[in-house]
Structures are given as structure tokens and as C-alpha cells.
Amino acid sequence: MTFLAILRDSMRETLDRRTTTVLVILSTAFVGLCATATFERRAPEEVYRDIVEDLETPLDQTARSEDPADDPRIRLVSIRPVSPDDRLPPQLAGGHRLLLSIGNPVAFAARVRACLVDDHDPTNAEGEDYIQDRLIRRGVTLPLAFTEAASLRFRVFAKVDDWDCVSRGVKVSFLFGAVPMELRGVSFAHAIVRIQFLLAAFFAGFLGMLVAVIVTAGSVPEMLRRGSADLVMTRPLSRVRLLLYKYVGGLLFVLLHATYFIGGTWAALAWRSGWWNPGYLGCILVLVGVFAILYSVSLAVGVVSRSAVPPILATLGLWFTCIMLAFFQEFLRSGRLGALPEGIERCQRLVYLLLPKAWDLGVSVMVWFLAFGRDSVVLMQDLELDRPMDLPLILGSSGAFVLLVLALACWVFSRRDY
Amino acid sequence: MPVVDVRHLTKSFCLGQGRRVEALRGISLQVNEGEIFGLLGQNGAGKSTLVRCLLSLCRPSAGEAFLFGQPAHRPELRRSIGYLPEDHRFPEHHSAASGLLFFAHLSGLHGADARRRVAESLSLVGLSDWAGAKARELSKGLRQRLAFAQAILHRPKLLFLDEPTDGLDPLGRLTMREVLGNLRAQGTTVFLNSHILAEVEMTCDRVLILHQGRALREGTIEGLTREAREYALAVAGDPARAMEVLGGKFRGLSRADQAIHLLVDGDEDVDRAVDLLRAAGIGIRSLRKKTLEEVYLAAIGGAA
Numbered sequence: 001m002t003f004l005a006i007l008r009d010s011m012r013e014t015l016d017r018r019t020t021t022v023l024v025i026l027s028t029a030f031v032g033l034c035a036t037a038t039f040e041r042r043a044p045e046e047v048y049r050d051i052v053e054d055l056e057t058p059l060d061q062t063a064r065s066e067d068p069a070d071d072p073r074i075r076l077v078s079i080r081p082v083s084p085d086d087r088l089p090p091q092l093a094g095g096h097r098l099l100l101s102i103g104n105p106v107a108f109a110a111r112v113r114a115c116l117v118d119d120h121d122p123t124n125a126e127g128e129d130y131i132q133d134r135l136i137r138r139g140v141t142l143p144l145a146f147t148e149a150a151s152l153r154f155r156v157f158a159k160v161d162d163w164d165c166v167s168r169g170v171k172v173s174f175l176f177g178a179v180p181m182e183l184r185g186v187s188f189a190h191a192i193v194r195i196q197f198l199l200a201a202f203f204a205g206f207l208g209m210l211v212a213v214i215v216t217a218g219s220v221p222e223m224l225r226r227g228s229a230d231l232v233m234t235r236p237l238s239r240v241r242l243l244l245y246k247y248v249g250g251l252l253f254v255l256l257h258a259t260y261f262i263g264g265t266w267a268a269l270a271w272r273s274g275w276w277n278p279g280y281l282g283c284i285l286v287l288v289g290v291f292a293i294l295y296s297v298s299l300a301v302g303v304v305s306r307s308a309v310p311p312i313l314a315t316l317g318l319w320f321t322c323i324m325l326a327f328f329q330e331f332l333r334s335g336r337l338g339a340l341p342e343g344i345e346r347c348q349r350l351v352y353l354l355l356p357k358a359w360d361l362g363v364s365v366m367v368w369f370l371a372f373g374r375d376s377v378v379l380m381q382d383l384e385l386d387r388p389m390d391l392p393l394i395l396g397s398s399g400a401f402v403l404l405v406l407a408l409a410c411w412v413f414s415r416r417d418y
Numbered sequence: 419m420p421v422v423d424v425r426h427l428t429k430s431f432c433l434g435q436g437r438r439v440e441a442l443r444g445i446s447l448q449v450n451e452g453e454i455f456g457l458l459g460q461n462g463a464g465k466s467t468l469v470r471c472l473l474s475l476c477r478p479s480a481g482e483a484f485l486f487g488q489p490a491h492r493p494e495l496r497r498s499i500g501y502l503p504e505d506h507r508f509p510e511h512h513s514a515a516s517g518l519l520f521f522a523h524l525s526g527l528h529g530a531d532a533r534r535r536v537a538e539s540l541s542l543v544g545l546s547d548w549a550g551a552k553a554r555e556l557s558k559g560l561r562q563r564l565a566f567a568q569a570i571l572h573r574p575k576l577l578f579l580d581e582p583t584d585g586l587d588p589l590g591r592l593t594m595r596e597v598l599g600n601l602r603a604q605g606t607t608v609f610l611n612s613h614i615l616a617e618v619e620m621t622c623d624r625v626l627i628l629h630q631g632r633a634l635r636e637g638t639i640e641g642l643t644r645e646a647r648e649y650a651l652a653v654a655g656d657p658a659r660a661m662e663v664l665g666g667k668f669r670g671l672s673r674a675d676q677a678i679h680l681l682v683d684g685d686e687d688v689d690r691a692v693d694l695l696r697a698a699g700i701g702i703r704s705l706r707k708k709t710l711e712e713v714y715l716a717a718i719g720g721a722a
Contacts, residue, residue: 005523009509016511051607227507234473236497271574417431417476 074105095159
């Protein structure tokens with residue numbers, strides 16, 4: 001009952017500031033925008049044409065090159081539905097026959113060679129495997145490629161089992177088709193997931209989180225102001241409980257907003273697209289998790305400083321540090337930074353280990369949730385976020401950090417004079 | 419068992435750069451059930467600090483404090499304690515009624531009982547018509563009444579009031595005195611801090627005079643003023659003549675403007691002084707015993 005009273009008080013406080021009203025209006029606007037989204041499935045011929053066009057665009061960063069001479073220039077010469085004359089296995093019935101031409105065989109061979117385990121000139125079969133692999137990664141279920149060596153062409157028999165998962169299978173637009181959205185190389189499912197990722201990671205996870213940090217930062221200092229503290233802290237409630245109730249109240253504030261925003265946009269997108277991606281709802285937990293990290297610092301600094309500005313600065317400082325460390329860690333992993341002195345690397349690893357993983361939680365775990373029931377590796381490659389995720393480390397170090405900071409805040413709070 | 423039992427309580431604050439101030443220096447006191455106990459002292463004497471230590475808002479540097487026979491820091495004790503702070507800040511996002519309901523819930527009251535107590539408290543302090551008004555919309559006096567309502571809404575057995583009449587108009591002060599009288603009749607113990615000595619004199623059973631963190635005098639109002647044995651006489655005509663008539667016959671005699679201050683050994687000396695003046699044909703316009711304020715000023719002056 002006491003907890004509910006504090007929770008209601010916190011909600012009343014935010015309502016009084018009109019913050020909640022503004023956030024609800026903004027969330028409603030986003031839900032409304034999602035409700036105007038249109039997902040138009042495209043004809044197979046159009047999709048195959050665009051897929052082949054996209055084959056020039058490497059999926060992995062390491063193979064990307066700016067040099068036009070490296071461009072293998074694969075072109076779709078012709079496309080038709082498979083016929084009984086093709087004498088294909090029954091699994092390919094209902095598929096398509098594609099004729100692809102190679103514009104630059106040297107560049108194509110170099111591209112294939114880069115994918116081989118040992119360095120040798122690729123055989124025709126390896127070239128066919130390369131084409132098949134690229135098509136599979138774009139959602140084509142059963143591609144069979146045959147070389148027509150004399151004409152530098154490939155005959156490809158392809159079939160798609162799930163058109164929702166094939167690259168460029170959908171045209172996305174907003175405001176009932178008035179504002180088209182260009183999503184190259186993206187399947188129907190990935191288009192929705194990309195929109196959901198934008199909503200959850202940027203609008204809710206960054207902008208919304210920023211607002212939440214600022215709005216909640218003043219809550220504890222306000223409670224601890226002389227005169228306010230006198231009225232609240234002379235009640236039959238221990239200081240530790242009071243502070244923890246405030247903390248949970250802050251988390252519930254974010255939980256309610258996140259549920260409204262994510263739940264609303266989820267329902268709107270699902271209604272318009274017909275795909276009810278349950279993983280998107282997992283982003284609510286991620287948002288609350290990230291806020292739990294940030295708010296613990298805000299609360300602790302608020303207890304010490306008794307002012308609203310230091311908690312905001314400290315929280316944003318921690319958030320920025322987490323992001324920088326995550327990027328630094330990624331650059332080290334991918335070798336983009338080159339060799340660093342052992343001391344610096346060891347120091348970075350230690351700091352990364354000790355600090356919470358607000359960025360990893362907010363992005364990697366969010367993508368993991370978004371790819372619920374689908375191949376998260378392909379999705380993360382699509383979003384260019386394909387890096388290893390150590391879930392136990394992310395949750396363990398973040399949880400330990402939050403517990404430590406809260407314990408410290410409670411210890412200071414229970415010993416201070418007011 | 420005393421309701422409030424303070425033993426050698428000391429509190430020092432660090433002012434930074436190694437400087438410390440001793441706010442309380444070994445204070446001991448006891449307040450019994452149903453008493454209205456007044457704490458007097460100049461600004462900075464340590465009155466509020468003592469109350470804050472009793473309410474665990476401050477941690478004592480040394481000494482012990484017990485409420486209802488238990489260590490004062492126990493949170494569950496505060497279910498029986500009400501507190502009206504001097505510089506209170508009633509949450510401005512609440513209306514008078516919703517704010518009181520919030521404090522009622524924090525004090526362990528629930529449901530219909532909490533709502534009934536809120537209505538009763540508002541009525542008791544004359545704020546029923548303002549129940550829906552936001553705290554920030556209330557005048558200083560009305561906010562003071564509201565803060566008093568939050569202190570009494572859970573019917574505490576022990577009530578700490580820090581400058582309770584601050585900002586109240588005479589009618590408000592009268593209402594406050596009436597409520598305090600009713601609380602005393604119900605057995606509530608009241609611990610009162612006030613600068614308004616007349617208020618304390620009218621309300622309190624016992625007082626403690628604090629000065630620079632030390633207890634100077636403690637006793638009942640009657641005891642302290644009787645102990646002084648000093649009377650102020652206002653005479654008709656020339657006070658110099660009255661001085662001549664009374665001169666050398668009493669323990670002490672002094673003059674301040676039209677008033678003559680008479681220090682006596684007993685009540686019979688007062689009768690004798692009146693008889694002497696009447697026999698000399700000098701009219702007496704007023705005769706009053708020394709007030710608590712004069713006792714207080716004398717105590718503070720003596721300590722200084």
C-alpha cells in the first residue's frame with residue numbers, strides 16, 4: 001500500500017509537470033503514423049530482378065570495395081517461370097528460371113576467391129556455390145546455379161518458400177502510400193523489423209530515454225529538499241525502502257510509457273502488415289533494463305548532491321561512456337584500430353567488464369528480441385550490427401553494477417542528516 | 419515510562435574546512451504522557467536539531483534518545499508520531515485532500531479509514547472548503563493549517579510542532595490552541611518549539627530553555643515564574659514617591675518608566691507592598707507577576 005502510494009505520488013508529480021501528457025501525445029502520433037503504413041508485396045519477377053541487382057552489393061563489410069574494377073557486375077538477362085521442359089526436381093515446381101550474366105569475370109573470380117578457405121582460382125562449381133549462397137542469404141529457398149562457361153553466364157533455377165523472408169519482397173510507404181520508404185535489400189519481415197528497430201532503438205531507446213532521464217532526475221532531490229524530506233521521512237517507513245520504492249516507481253514510469261509506445265506501434269504495424277512479431281514486445285523489457293542502469297546512477301547522484309542537475313550530467317556521462325566503450329570494444333575486436341599497447345587494451349577490457357552494458361543491452365539484445373523466431377544473425381547483418389553478443393556478461397555486469405550503485409545510494413541515504 | 423526520554427544527547431555538524439559547530443551539548447530531558455512540553459531558545463539554540471534527532475532526521479553524535487521506551491530511530495515508532503516542521507514544503511502537485519491522503523497512506527492508513535481521517539483533519543483545521551485546491555494555490559496561513567492537518571491526521575500519540583503558529587492569523591492561532599487542548603484531553607503528548615513565548619505560556623505544562631545547545635532552565639510555567647518571585651506594579655501618580663514608600667522594605671526594588679519591579683520573598687510580601695502603597699494614598703493600576711518571557715530573557719541574559 002505504501003509502495004502504491006509512492007508510485008501514485010510519482011505519477012501525479014509527472015502528470016502535474018505535463019511531461020506525461022506530452023509523451024503520450026508524441027507516442028500516440030507515432031502509433032498513428034504506424035497505422036498509416038502500407039506494405040505492398042511485389043511480383044516475383046520484380047523481386048528477382050532487384051535481388052540480382054543487389055547481388056553486387058556485398059553483405060559483409062570485409063568484402064566491400066570502392067574500386068569499380070572490383071565490381072563483378074552481375075546482370076539479370078532473362079527470367080521466366082520454370083516449365084516441365086526444364087526437367088527439374090519436383091521441389092522446384094512453381095519456381096523461376098533466371099539467366100545471369102557476368103560483366104567482369106576477373107572481378108567476379110576475385111570476389112569468389114575471397115570467400116574460399118584457401119587461396120586458389122575458383123572453379124565453376126565454386127562460382128555456382130557463390131551465387132547460390134548469395135541468393136540463399138537473400139531469402140531464396142532453393143537456388144540451383146549452373147555455369148554456361150562459354151558465354152560467362154549462369155543459369156539459375158530458384159524457388160522461394162516464404163515470400164515474407166525474401167529480399168526486396170515488399171514496398172513500404174507511410175501516410176497510406178504518400179511517403180514511400182526506400183529499403184534496399186530488405187525482405188518483408190526485415191522491413192517491419194527495421195521500422196521496429198528504428199522506433200525502439202532511436203525514438204524510444206534514445207530520445208525517449210533522454211526525456212525519461214531528465215524527467216526523473218529531479219524526483220529524489222525534490223523529495224530530499226528540506227521541508228519535503230521532513231514530511232516524508234518522518235513516516236513509518238525505513239529510508240532504504242523509501243529510496244527503493246522511488247527507484248521502482250521510476251522504472252514503472254518508463255515501463256508504462258514503453259508499453260504504450262511499443263505496444264501501440266506493435267499493434268498498428270501488425271494490423272497494417274499482418275505480421276504480429278512478438279519479439280518487438282521484448283523491447284519493452286530492454287528499454288526498462290537500460291533505464292534501470294541509468295536511473296540507478298541518477299538516484300545515487302541525486303541522494304549525494306540533492307540537486308537535479310548533477311544526476312542528469314552523471315547519467316548522460318555514464319551512458320556516453322558505455323557507448324564509447326562498446327564501440328572501442330568492437331573496433332578492437334574487428335582489428336580496425338590496429339595493435340594497441342597491451343596496457344591500454346587490458347585497461348579497456350577491465351573498464352568494459354566493470355561498467356554496465358547499456359549500449360549492448362539497448363542494441364544487441366533488442367535486435368535479438370526483434371529477430372524472435374527468425375535468423376537473428378541475418379537480421380543483424382542486415383542492420384550492420386553483426387557482432388558477438390555475450391548475454392551472460394551483458395546481464396551479469398549490468399545487474400551487478402545496478403545492485404552496487406543502489407546499495408551505495410541506500411548506505412549514503414540511511415546515514416545522512418536531513 | 420516517559421514518552422520522550424533524552425539522555426546526554428550531543429550533535430555536532432561539520433561546516434567544512436575542519437570547522438565544527440556543537441548544536442546540542444549533552445541535553446537530557448523527559449516528557450511524560452499527556453504533557454505539552456515547550457522548547458524555548460533563540461535562533462540557533464538547537465531546538466529544531468533536538469526535534470530532528472528525535473525524529474531520526476539527524477543522527478546524534480553522542481547520547482541516546484528513546485520514544486515510548488524504544489530507541490528513537492525505529493521506523494515503526496513513527497506510526498504514533500506526528501510532525502509539523504518549521505519550513506515545511508507540502509507537495510505542490512497535490513491538492514490539500516490528495517496530499518493528506520498520500521501522507522495517510524504513508525502513515526499506514528488505508529481505504530475508507532484514510533479518506534475519513536483526511537476529511538476529519540481538514541475539518542478540524544478549517545480547510546474543508548479548500549480540499550480540492552492545490553497546495554501552491556493556498557496562502558501561507560492556509561498552508562500552515564494544512565501542514566498541521568498532516569501532522570495530526572493519523573491521530574499520533576506524540577506530536578512534534580515546530581513553530582506551529584507561524585503565519586497564522588489570531589483566529590488561526592486560537593483554532594490551533596483549541597485543537598491542542600483537545601489533543602491533550604485525549605492523552606496526546608505534544609512537544610512544542612516556539613518563539614512566541616505568550617503562546618508557550620498559554621499552552622505548555624512544562625518548558626525547557628535551550629541556549630547554544632545547552633539546557634539552561636527546565637520546569638513548569640508556574641514553577642519558573644514563581645521561582646522568580648518578581649512582580650511589576652503600575653501606580654497612579656509619581657512612581658518616585660512609590661519607590662520612597664517601598665524603599666528598603668523588600669529584597670529588591672527597581673523602576674522602569676512608570677512600572678516598579680518588586681522582588682519578594684513570599685506572597686505575603688505582595689500583600690504588604692499593596693497595603694503600604696494604599697496607606698500612603700498611592701493608587702495601584704495593575705499588579706502582575708513576571709512573565710515567562712521575562713524569565714526567559716533573564717535566563718538567556720544570565721547565560722550570556
